[in-house]
Amino acid sequence: xxxxxxxxxxxxxxxxxxxxxxxxxxKQIKSGLFKVVNPFNRQVSAVSATPDDVxxxxxxxxxxxxxxxxxxxxxxxxxxxxxxxxxxxxSESKLLEPKVPPLxxxxxxxxxxxxxxxxxxVNLRFDPICFFKTAKGRIENNLTDFTVITDMAHxxxxxxxxxxxxxxxxxxxxxxQSIPGFxxxxxxxxxxxxIVLSIEKRLGEKxxxxxxxxxxxxxxxxxxxxxxxxxxxxxxxxxxxxxGGNLSLKKDSGQRIKSGCGCKKSTDIGSYxxxxxxxxxxxxxxxxxxxxxxxxxxxxxxxxxxxxxxxxTERKAI
Numbered sequence: 521x522x523x524x525x526x527x528x529x530x531x532x533x534x535x536x537x538x539x540x541x542x543x544x545x546x547k548q549i550k551s552g553l554f555k556v557v558n559p560f561n562r563q564v565s566a567v568s569a570t571p572d573d574v575x576x577x578x579x580x581x582x583x584x585x586x587x588x589x590x591x592x593x594x595x596x597x598x599x600x601x602x603x604x605x606x607x608x609x610x611s612e613s614k615l616l617e618p619k620v621p622p623l624x625x626x627x628x629x630x631x632x633x634x635x636x637x638x639x640x641x642v643n644l645r646f647d648p649i650c651f652f653k654t655a656k657g658r659i660e661n662n663l664t665d666f667t668v669i670t671d672m673a674h675x676x677x678x679x680x681x682x683x684x685x686x687x688x689x690x691x692x693x694x695x696x697q698s699i700p701g702f703x704x705x706x707x708x709x710x711x712x713x714x715i716v717l718s719i720e721k722r723l724g725e726k727x728x729x730x731x732x733x734x735x736x737x738x739x740x741x742x743x744x745x746x747x748x749x750x751x752x753x754x755x756x757x758x759x760x761x762x763x764g765g766n767l768s769l770k771k772d773s774g775q776r777i778k779s780g781c782g783c784k785k786s787t788d789i790g791s792y793x794x795x796x797x798x799x800x801x802x803x804x805x806x807x808x809x810x811x812x813x814x815x816x817x818x819x820x821x822x823x824x825x826x827x828x829x830x831x832x833t834e835r836k837a838i
Contacts, residue, residue: 526575528754532790534806535797538581542592554789567787571600575767576759580606582620582799584629593637602763605633606753608645611665616650619799623665627672639677640762643753647733648686650803655701674726681723682751684733685712686803696802712738720748736780752782
């Protein structure tokens with residue numbers, strides 16, 4: 521395949537491959553092929569995974585521990601792949617994200633990725649921003665550790681931070697029904713503006729630009745003095761700047777372009793059903809209402825696809 525027709529592999533918006541499925545991923549890489557099930561029409565397509573055909577692999581994760589421990593990045597680079605990382609690091613909250621590692625461990629992972637692969641190859645994603653009310657009647661949020669996170673990001677040389685506010689999908693409302701007195705709160709536009717401007721100011725002190733994920737209306741309402749822009753978690757133009765070569769610079773029509781998604785064309789090789797995520801995040805848009813358990817042999821056949829109409833395109837990732 522010529523450089524102009526190379527692809528970007530997204531691994532993955534649909535699940536956390538670096539945390540749970542790297543053995544499967546590496547097996548497919550070595551075979552030179554991924555068989556991908558379309559989450560909407562269930563059609564299966566073959567995706568070439570050879571270094572000649574793949575320009576960059578973009579990994580998305582909340583836990584790069586297994587990826588780092590087993591040296592998968594080094595192996596992939598030795599095989600000829602370029603690597604880029606979307607690392608979602610939110611504040612420590614066992615209520616919101618019960619199965620992710622402790623924050624200190626995740627920050628060490630961030631430091632490793634930046635030192636080992638280069639800070640330019642890492643997007644910091646603080647996503648999503650959540651506001652909620654507990655049974656005690658207090659309104660809380662998940663911004664409590666943001667300064668600690670950005671201090672480490674600055675130390676590591678991070679230059680891209682992407683954020684968004686939580687989307688209130690019906691499945692999330694069903695998921696929280698079992699928690700007495702708990703409910704998520706959606707701040708109004710004026711409050712969201714105040715929040716992101718405060719975040720922008722803190723990041724500005726660290727020389728880290730702030731971008732948003734699918735927050736077009738919010739960005740449009742910001743004052744002219746703000747430099748917050750619509751973000752691109754898969755930035756093909758930036759990947760070409762880092763690694764050279766040629767890539768399509770068209771926006772990904774499968775994403776929420778009208779909502780401000782700036783992601784460029786890529787091929788996602790994950791599966792909601794074949795690769796369930798076990799982080800069990802309370803605000804997750806991808807997982808079903810009930811918590812996932814580890815699969816066994818009886819789980820080898822995926823259930824029929826079920827998709828809310830409002831979720832007809834993929835939203836935000838891990």
